[in-house]
Amino acid sequence: MTADTPIRAQPERPPETEAVVDAVVVGAGFAGMYMLHRLRGLGFSARVFEAGSGVGGTWYWNRYPGARCDVESMQYSFSFSEELDQQWNWSEKYAPQPEILSYANHVADRFDLRRDIVFDTRVTAAAFDDEAKRWRIETDRGDRVSAKFCIMAVGCLSAPNRPDFAGIQDFRGPIYHTGEWPHQDVDFSGLRVGVIGTGSSAIQSIPIIAQQAAALTVFQRTATWSVPARNESLTPEFLRAAKAEYPALRAKARGRPTGFYFPFNMKPALEAAPEEREQQYEEAWARGGLPFLGAFGDLLFEKAANDTIADFARRKIRQLVKDPATAALLCPDNVFGCKRLCVDTTYFETYNLPHVKLVDVSTTPIERFTADGIEVDGVAYPLDAVVCATGFAAMTGSFDKIRITGRRGQTLAEKWRAGPRAYLGIASAGFPNLFTITGPGSPSVLASMIQAIEQHVDWMADCMAHMRDIGATTIEPIQGDEDAWVEHVTDVSTVSLRSTCSSWYVGTNIPGRPRVFMPYIGGFPVYVQKCNEVMSGGFEGFVIEGAPASNTEPKVRLTERWRVPIDIDVISPAAVAARRVPMV
Ligand code: FAD
Numbered sequence: 001m002t003a004d005t006p007i008r009a010q011p012e013r014p015p016e017t018e019a020v021v022d023a024v025v026v027g028a029g030f031a032g033m034y035m036l037h038r039l040r041g042l043g044f045s046a047r048v049f050e051a052g053s054g055v056g057g058t059w060y061w062n063r064y065p066g067a068r069c070d071v072e073s074m075q076y077s078f079s080f081s082e083e084l085d086q087q088w089n090w091s092e093k094y095a096p097q098p099e100i101l102s103y104a105n106h107v108a109d110r111f112d113l114r115r116d117i118v119f120d121t122r123v124t125a126a127a128f129d130d131e132a133k134r135w136r137i138e139t140d141r142g143d144r145v146s147a148k149f150c151i152m153a154v155g156c157l158s159a160p161n162r163p164d165f166a167g168i169q170d171f172r173g174p175i176y177h178t179g180e181w182p183h184q185d186v187d188f189s190g191l192r193v194g195v196i197g198t199g200s201s202a203i204q205s206i207p208i209i210a211q212q213a214a215a216l217t218v219f220q221r222t223a224t225w226s227v228p229a230r231n232e233s234l235t236p237e238f239l240r241a242a243k244a245e246y247p248a249l250r251a252k253a254r255g256r257p258t259g260f261y262f263p264f265n266m267k268p269a270l271e272a273a274p275e276e277r278e279q280q281y282e283e284a285w286a287r288g289g290l291p292f293l294g295a296f297g298d299l300l301f302e303k304a305a306n307d308t309i310a311d312f313a314r315r316k317i318r319q320l321v322k323d324p325a326t327a328a329l330l331c332p333d334n335v336f337g338c339k340r341l342c343v344d345t346t347y348f349e350t351y352n353l354p355h356v357k358l359v360d361v362s363t364t365p366i367e368r369f370t371a372d373g374i375e376v377d378g379v380a381y382p383l384d385a386v387v388c389a390t391g392f393a394a395m396t397g398s399f400d401k402i403r404i405t406g407r408r409g410q411t412l413a414e415k416w417r418a419g420p421r422a423y424l425g426i427a428s429a430g431f432p433n434l435f436t437i438t439g440p441g442s443p444s445v446l447a448s449m450i451q452a453i454e455q456h457v458d459w460m461a462d463c464m465a466h467m468r469d470i471g472a473t474t475i476e477p478i479q480g481d482e483d484a485w486v487e488h489v490t491d492v493s494t495v496s497l498r499s500t501c502s503s504w505y506v507g508t509n510i511p512g513r514p515r516v517f518m519p520y521i522g523g524f525p526v527y528v529q530k531c532n533e534v535m536s537g538g539f540e541g542f543v544i545e546g547a548p549a550s551n552t553e554p555k556v557r558l559t560e561r562w563r564v565p566i567d568i569d570v571i572s573p574a575a576v577a578a579r580r581v582p583m584v
């Protein structure tokens with residue numbers, strides 16, 4: 001079999017043991033799909049392996065009721081094709097999961113991606129052969145592929161966290177995880193349902209499950225901040241007007257710390273009079289969504305400023321929830337927006353329904369599952385079905401499941417044991433030609449992720465093309481530059497209140513994980529500028545080997561749209577702090 005032999009996604013297909021390609025991509029979510037498109041455009045041969053039976057990643061797996069994006073669809077979508085932007089019509093401000101999955105399938109068809117994607121196949125190992133300077137990739141179907149580049153597009157939120165509750169195997173009913181939802185309709189009509197967790201997935205699904213279930217019991221360990229989405233249908237008039245301005249919107253989005261655009265106010269909350277603050281919060285609450293955090297510029301930097309928005313949001317919860325004891329339980333006592341802010345539709349109001357009950361498991365954890373339900377503090381809650389909305393081993397969970405071996409037999413899991421270490425979140429020393437799309441140490445989950453994906457993919461594609469131009473064999477971060485970047489990522493995180501609480505950003509949602517702030521919080525444009533400088537400077541901080549000496553002149557191929565003009569020339573915690581940028 002040659003590099004160009006297409007593989008069909010057929011369960012009975014024989015393993016492929018002698019394939020040789022330029023690049024193997026692991027994962028066919030938005031990251032893997034766009035990577036494949038870029039590789040093809042550059043004339044590289046590529047093979048994508050995907051554990052699921054279809055494209056879409058997050059939107060293929062998370063089919064739970066109520067799943068939808070929380071970045072507006074007009075911005076939570078690929079921006080690399082103006083024709084795609086103009087031709088695709090989103091039905092709602094925040095599209096539901098089936099529509100986002102249709103979009104992913106449309107992109108796969110439109111750019112003819114499927115013929116290089118092998119579905120139903122999980123990559124189990126990737127090892128760098130230092131003599132051949134190639135990666136050997138293995139799958140659970142017996143495939144063995146040799147590739148010059150190995151690109152991890154495995155996702156930041158793709159390894160479900162299934163807590164090991166005592167007695168879970170004794171439970172007689174079905175147990176679902178939001179991140180692995182069945183493809184068939186799940187009907188909760190007439191059932192007593194338990195939901196564990198109150199993060200974004202729970203908050204989206206609880207109001208819908210409550211409409212079906214005979215009784216709903218929510219087990220809450222930590223109360224969650226949530227803002228009304230104010231979702232709405234997008235009219236043809238709106239779409240026409242928005243599309244006329246689409247390129248400008250995309251450009252503005254790239255210049256924002258979050259990689260998506262929304263109206264924001266730079267003024268510090270602490271400089272506003274109480275009446276002005278109240279009015280600003282009311283208006284932002286009425287507009288709804290993540291931009292609520294853009295009400296003032298200092299909300300994620302100054303605890304006293306944060307207290308003002310937290311007080312406002314707690315008052316809203318008490319107004320929305322009729323029973324004062326339930327309202328008190330639902331009021332978080334932590335930093336507003338410290339964990340990823342949730343965006344809901346009638347979440348708090350759902351607790352006014354007579355058949356919906358909130359159980360506090362903050363001090364007395366879930367004790368056990370029994371055949372008939374869940375026990376907490378000696379009280380039995382009889383249930384017919386349970387939904388675990390317990391989140392993910394974020395950022396590194398899907399890496400942990402692959403045995404990735406670099407130079408001198410070192411595994412990535414060993415290297416990352418005390419926390420992930422990667423230069424720019426793009427590559428890790430000791431693992432030549434291994435790229436990590438939205439890897440730890442890059443803006444990733446703190447930006448609108450499709451923008452973050454596109455920027456990484458374009459940088460990597462430009463880098464691979466450059467290497468081909470100069471006849472190079474390997475690229476690898478220099479240890480010192482990687483260490484400096486990792487230190488910088490940690491330093492910058494300390495300017496934000498987000499570094500102060502327990503969340504999946506710091507890995508503490510999974511027992512035993514080291515506490516490390518994993519995404520880069522310095523802002524998307526600052527990061528893009530750093531990546532551009534690294535490339536323009538001839539891949540500073542990387543060592544490129546194998547190119548004939550005469551060929552090593554840097555030839556910058558930087559994808560045009562990432563030449564984002566910004567006025568920040570120093571990347572330091574102080575510079576970031578001084579910006580007082582509203583970040584969500
Ligand atoms: P994923 O979509 O996670 O795709 C990774 C793929 O890799 C998966 O299909 C997985 O099966 C595959 N894979 C992993 N390991 C292997 C292996 N070993 N072998 C083969 N295949 C493998 N972000 C936003 O910016 N805005 C939002 O509104 C938003 N909403 C979200 C809602 C939910 C419910 C969740 C869970 C996340 C949300 N996110 C959102 C984050 C979302 O993950 C990203 O926006 C984006 O979809 C990630 O794309 P990806 O391709 O990088 O990763």
Ligand code: NAP
Pocket residue numbers: 068069070071157163178196197198199200201202204219220221222340343361366389390391392445504509
């Ligand atoms: P999550 O935010 O990590 O929430 C998991 C929930 O489960 C938390 O409430 C957690 O409590 C609880 N939990 C975990 N283990 C538990 C245990 N043993 N006992 C009791 N409770 C337990 O996960 P998620 O809701 O799936 O969201 C993850 C991320 O995906 C989001 O932050 C967001 O980035 C993305 N997402 C986005 C959307 C959207 O609106 N577009 C929707 C879903 C997900 P603690 O807080 O106490 O740990």
